Amino acid sequence: MKKQSLLTSEQIDRVIEMAWEDRTPFDAILLQFGL
Incomplete structure (x- = not known):
């Protein structure tokens, strides 16, 4: 199963x-992306 990214490309x-x-x-x- 492929893990879905929370960020767009x-x-x-x-x-x-x-x-x-x-x-x-x-x-x-x-701060900007929560990574």
Whole structure:
């Protein structure tokens, strides 16, 4: 059975983009996306 993601593919792409950038702290990603 496939596990369903709580995030859309666009949101996942944004999380990856934010994490890749050096200027975005991981705490900001945590607060914005609850990850």
